[in-house]
Amino acid sequence: MSRTFSLPDLGEGLTEAEIVAVLVREGDVIREDAPLLEVETDKAQVEIPSPIGGRVEKVHVTPGQTVKVGAPLVTFGEGSAGAPSAPARAAAAAPAAAPARAAAPAAAAPPQAPDRPAGPVAATPATRRLARELGVDLKAVRGSGPGGRVLDADVRAAAGGSRAPAPAAGTATRPAPAGPAKPLASVGLEAPPLPRFEQWGPVERAPLSHLRRTIAERMTLSATLIPHVTHFDRADITDLDAVITRNLEAARAKGVTLTLTAFLLKAAALALLRHPTFNASLDPAAGELILKRYCNLGVAVATERGLIVPVLREIDRKPVLEIARELGALAQRAREGKATLDDLRGGTFTVTNIGALGGTAAIPIINYPEVAILGVARGRLEPVVRQGQIVPRLLLPLTLTFDHRVADGVDGARFAAEIVQLLEAPERLLWEW
Amino acid sequence: MVMGDLVDEVDVAVLGGGPGGYSAAFRCAELGLEAVVIDAAQRLGGACLFEGCIPSKALLHVAAVLSEAERAKELGVDFGEPRISLDPLRKWKQERVVGKLARGLTGVAKTKGVEVIGGRGVFEDSSTLRIEAGETLRKVRFKHAIVATGSRPSGLPGVGARSERIMDSTAALELPDIPERLLVIGGGYIGLEMGTVYATLGSRVTLVEMTDGLLPGVDRDLVQPLQRRVDKLFAAIHLKTRVTGLREAGAGIEAELEGHGAQRFDRVLVAVGRQAQSDGIGLEATRVRLTERGRFVRVDDRGRTDDPRIYAVGDVTGEPMLAHRAMRQGKVAAEVLAGRPAAFDNVAIPAVVFTDPEIAWCGLSEAQAKDQGLAVKIAKFQWAASGRAATLGRSDGLTKLVADAASGRVLGVGVVGPGAGELIAEATLAVETAALVEDVAATIHAHPTLSESLMEAAEHLLG
Numbered sequence: 001m002s003r004t005f006s007l008p009d010l011g012e013g014l015t016e017a018e019i020v021a022v023l024v025r026e027g028d029v030i031r032e033d034a035p036l037l038e039v040e041t042d043k044a045q046v047e048i049p050s051p052i053g054g055r056v057e058k059v060h061v062t063p064g065q066t067v068k069v070g071a072p073l074v075t076f077g078e079g080s081a082g083a084p085s086a087p088a089r090a091a092a093a094a095p096a097a098a099p100a101r102a103a104a105p106a107a108a109a110p111p112q113a114p115d116r117p118a119g120p121v122a123a124t125p126a127t128r129r130l131a132r133e134l135g136v137d138l139k140a141v142r143g144s145g146p147g148g149r150v151l152d153a154d155v156r157a158a159a160g161g162s163r164a165p166a167p168a169a170g171t172a173t174r175p176a177p178a179g180p181a182k183p184l185a186s187v188g189l190e191a192p193p194l195p196r197f198e199q200w201g202p203v204e205r206a207p208l209s210h211l212r213r214t215i216a217e218r219m220t221l222s223a224t225l226i227p228h229v230t231h232f233d234r235a236d237i238t239d240l241d242a243v244i245t246r247n248l249e250a251a252r253a254k255g256v257t258l259t260l261t262a263f264l265l266k267a268a269a270l271a272l273l274r275h276p277t278f279n280a281s282l283d284p285a286a287g288e289l290i291l292k293r294y295c296n297l298g299v300a301v302a303t304e305r306g307l308i309v310p311v312l313r314e315i316d317r318k319p320v321l322e323i324a325r326e327l328g329a330l331a332q333r334a335r336e337g338k339a340t341l342d343d344l345r346g347g348t349f350t351v352t353n354i355g356a357l358g359g360t361a362a363i364p365i366i367n368y369p370e371v372a373i374l375g376v377a378r379g380r381l382e383p384v385v386r387q388g389q390i391v392p393r394l395l396l397p398l399t400l401t402f403d404h405r406v407a408d409g410v411d412g413a414r415f416a417a418e419i420v421q422l423l424e425a426p427e428r429l430l431w432e433w
Numbered sequence: 434m435v436m437g438d439l440v441d442e443v444d445v446a447v448l449g450g451g452p453g454g455y456s457a458a459f460r461c462a463e464l465g466l467e468a469v470v471i472d473a474a475q476r477l478g479g480a481c482l483f484e485g486c487i488p489s490k491a492l493l494h495v496a497a498v499l500s501e502a503e504r505a506k507e508l509g510v511d512f513g514e515p516r517i518s519l520d521p522l523r524k525w526k527q528e529r530v531v532g533k534l535a536r537g538l539t540g541v542a543k544t545k546g547v548e549v550i551g552g553r554g555v556f557e558d559s560s561t562l563r564i565e566a567g568e569t570l571r572k573v574r575f576k577h578a579i580v581a582t583g584s585r586p587s588g589l590p591g592v593g594a595r596s597e598r599i600m601d602s603t604a605a606l607e608l609p610d611i612p613e614r615l616l617v618i619g620g621g622y623i624g625l626e627m628g629t630v631y632a633t634l635g636s637r638v639t640l641v642e643m644t645d646g647l648l649p650g651v652d653r654d655l656v657q658p659l660q661r662r663v664d665k666l667f668a669a670i671h672l673k674t675r676v677t678g679l680r681e682a683g684a685g686i687e688a689e690l691e692g693h694g695a696q697r698f699d700r701v702l703v704a705v706g707r708q709a710q711s712d713g714i715g716l717e718a719t720r721v722r723l724t725e726r727g728r729f730v731r732v733d734d735r736g737r738t739d740d741p742r743i744y745a746v747g748d749v750t751g752e753p754m755l756a757h758r759a760m761r762q763g764k765v766a767a768e769v770l771a772g773r774p775a776a777f778d779n780v781a782i783p784a785v786v787f788t789d790p791e792i793a794w795c796g797l798s799e800a801q802a803k804d805q806g807l808a809v810k811i812a813k814f815q816w817a818a819s820g821r822a823a824t825l826g827r828s829d830g831l832t833k834l835v836a837d838a839a840s841g842r843v844l845g846v847g848v849v850g851p852g853a854g855e856l857i858a859e860a861t862l863a864v865e866t867a868a869l870v871e872d873v874a875a876t877i878h879a880h881p882t883l884s885e886s887l888m889e890a891a892e893h894l895l896g
Contacts, residue, residue, distance in 0.1 A: 147840035
């Protein structure tokens with residue numbers, strides 16, 4: 001009997017998703033929980049694991065297509081089963097642990113093993129206690145005991161089972177490397193098990209929201225994969241501040257709120273044109289640096305649900321006023337949760353301005369797979385010595401965090417200095433674009 | 434020092450000294466948490482010990498002795514007509530049964546170092562309880578509180594009259610007299626148990642039930658043997674009947690029974706259910722939330738309410754309102770507070786109706802399996818084939834086993850017959866531990882006992 005797998009409910013009221021990549025081909029025989037598709041919603045990009053094992057008979061979707069919840073994705077052929085055959089099962093290590101894995105919890109939940117008996121989980125109270133102790137969701141564990149009873153050993157296996165981080169994820173879509181390039185070694189780090197915090201006092205377990213999980217995954221990926229290096233600098237923005245103040249009303253007359261961030265974006269974009277290494281992505285599998293001939297800057301926006309990074313396009317080609325206008329509209333959409341897929345994709349470099357919240361400096365983490373991120377703290381009036389005189393100047397702390405695999409300290413210093421010079425001579429921002 | 438400035442600080446303040454409350458407090462103490470119990474009557478045991486399970490079972494034991502003596506005539510033994518003296522009976526129930534158990538709990542509390550504070554506890558905020566006891570006022574500041582205020586009998590809406598002749602279950606258990614004619618309103622377990630007590634002691638009992646059967650929700654084949662018995666024992670049973678009015682008339686009560694006209698009774702027992710006691714304890718000063726239906730305190734499987742400092746257990750948290758559920762919940766809440774990985778994730782909560790015959794069940798019922806469209810197999814063992822039942826002269830029992838059709842896992846058991854309340858324990862263990870029908874069938878059961886009936890039912894299912 002062939003079985004069709006449809007787009008599951010992705011949670012958070014999402015009704016559709018865009019297919020980013022199809023990770024299987026028709027005719028492939030895959031095991032349960034193997035990566036099936038990558039989809040992107042307006043909240044996050046997620047990988048959907050296969051709910052069953054078997055032969056892929058038909059793939060109903062293609063990358064780039066937008067599909068609604070409930071639309072057929074993949075049909076599996078005869079003999080597909082929730083329970084993989086014995087050797088396949090052994091290879092899968094701990095299929096039971098998969099739903100606990102991060103990628104797509106809401107997606108993983110509905111396609112339950114169809115052969116699971118009705119009623120509460122079959123396990124003794126002592127086994128259920130063990131499951132709580134080890135943080136294992138019993139509903140996701142396939143019992144090996146009589147009548148499908150979940151045994152202590154099943155729970156321990158689910159808790160300790162390795163979670164192969166699906167290195168195959170991208171291979172289906174990635175072109176073969178050209179030339180003699182060689183892949184870099186994979187990181188392959190597993191978090192050690194947590195202690196039982198309950199032994200020291202009551203604890204509470206709160207599931208991560210969809211967005212929180214996405215942020216956590218992205219940050220872990222970035223911090224784990226990328227050797228970060230951070231360069232500090234300060235820009236004297238006394239003149240720039242005066243420019244902004246003088247032009248606030250004029251801009252407002254055009255319906256635009258002129259902000260420092262708009263000038264920052266412009267300065268960063270102009271600096272990126274001269275330092276293309278920072279407007280790139282490293283392809284470790286191919287051993288290549290992908291230099292981007294476009295300049296789309298992400299701006300970190302704090303929303304009630306968490307951090308999201310909408311993207312402004314072709315900053316290098318737009319006047320500051322236009323950047324300020326787009327930035328205002330984009331940030332508002334993001335805060336209202338109305339950012340579209342296009343708003344969130346295609347960035348080449350990110351700017352994060354925490355100045356509104358104060359602070360003297362922050363070291364941001366690179367927005368993977370970009371190469372660098374510019375952090376800005378609050379500008380403060382400080383005593384500066386000029387021509388032997390102490391004068392009050394408005395100084396803006398900048399931190400540039402970049403990928404040390406791609407660039408060295410000297411490159412970062414030069415790039416940051418370029419941004420500082422542009423901010424200190426705001427007229428250049430007007431005529432250099 | 435001004436009264437009211439006296440503030441005690443404790444790890445856990447348990448509000449209510451019933452089975453849920455004292456189980457929680459004792460477990461807290463065992464796990465090294467300092468716990469106090471605040472109880473209006475400054476005693477441990479609650480409704481269960483003082484106005485529920487225990488006194489009713491004491492009276493039902495008396496009823497059983499009387500029934501057995503009556504039945505003995507068939508076996509050639511005649512004790513003659515029983516003479517019932519209410520004073521010694523009440524004294525035995527109150528002192529030898531309830532009093533003894535209450536003293537036992539007090540002793541346990543002392544041994545475990547659990548203080549029982551007398552007074553009405555009212556939350557002032559999420560970390561303070563104000564305890565009102567007459568003129569004195571005392572405050573307890575707690576790290577955590579466990580609400581275990583239980584339930585109280587529901588009144589009969591719309592029939593107004595207040596009279597000491599109109600009793601709730603608490604009053605009926607006091608056994609004020611043996612009324613000649615007793616009206617029992619409600620065909621649930623309380624109405625049937627108390628109706629049985631009074632009928633056996635000599636009252637002419639009329640029972641009215643609003644729905645179309647006794648013990649609504651219980652499988653009909655389990656109810657049938659009891660139905661046959663009470664049909665004989667009670668003067669009348671009116672199903673699908675409402676009581677539309679109750680009023681004092683001379684030395685009795687005139688009841689308006691829909692479809693059966695006005696009838697006179699000497700006493701009336703209202704047993705239409707119980708409601709949560711979530712009011713009057715200041716929960717509105719905390720973040721605790723109540724359910725829309727039933728005004729129960731909303732809790733999760735760890736006993737946590739919406740207020741992170743406050744837990745709740747027992748009847749006040751919802752159905753089924755049973756002491757043994759409360760006790761388990763109390764222990765779970767205490768263990769969670771002590772940082773243990775406990776949860777109230779029990780699959781089976783046994784329920785027992787202590788009538789004659791007894792009815793007991795746990796887990797999935799046949800009716801539920803049908804309603805939910807589950808693929809189950811059902812086996813019924815009639816006690817007519819049981820040796821032990823024959824020797825007891827009681828072959829009217831039935832043991833029923835509900836199992837998952839595919840895996841053979843025991844999902845539910847129902848028993849009717851004498852001793853059903855004890856037999857259900859093995860069944861509950863089977864359901865809770867996910868035993869298979871085969872496990873039950875292959876376990877040796879002592880012969881001749883009624884417990885064999887479960888094994889027989891299991892063997893029948895295996896074929």
